[in-house]
Amino acid sequence: MGKDNHWQQVDRPGEGQAVCFDLKASMRLPDGKAVELQEQGFLLCFQGELRAWRNHCPHAGSPLDWIPGQFFSDDGDALICHTHGARFQPLSGACLSGLCPRGLFPLEFEDQGDVVLVPVSLASYK
Ligand code: FES
Structure with a gap:
């Protein structure tokens, strides 16, 4: 897959902050048809480290x-x-407390300094 098709660029968030980005997703219905969905991901900086998560509890x-x-x-x-x-x-x-049956869904990212590459789509809908 070409890199330009897979990644989008977001500004690096500051410490204790997060930036959102759009994420395409598709879901297969029982009749076999695929439905296109629009989701979000977010990239955060915490204790100097970056992480990207799907914005989906x-x-x-x-x-x-x-x-x-x-x-x-x-x-x-x-x-x-x-x-x-x-x-x-x-x-x-990881879920620390509350009604979460499992932790957050991780997304790939590539740290390039002032900017960070994040995916444009979910590989598969979960
Ligand atoms: S939807 Fe997130 S705690 Fe219920």
Whole structure:
């Protein structure tokens, strides 16, 4: 796959911040038809490290940030789903508390310094 087809570029977030990006996805229906979906991912910086996650809570599937771009808890130690309050560890994506049956879905990224390459689509819908 060509690199230009696979990646998009986002600005590197500052410490304790996150940037969102669009993510194409498709889902196969029981009748075999594919439906195109528009999702989001987000890239964060925490303790000097970057991580990219799908913006999709594993509890009920809503975006974590009902205030767009706000993913961190007030104390800055966790990511919080604003729908029902599940908390996630920013670097591992593990569920720390709340109604999350599993951790966040990781996305690939490529750190290029001031900018970071993130995917344009989910490889498969989960
Ligand atoms: S949808 Fe995230 S905790 Fe319920």
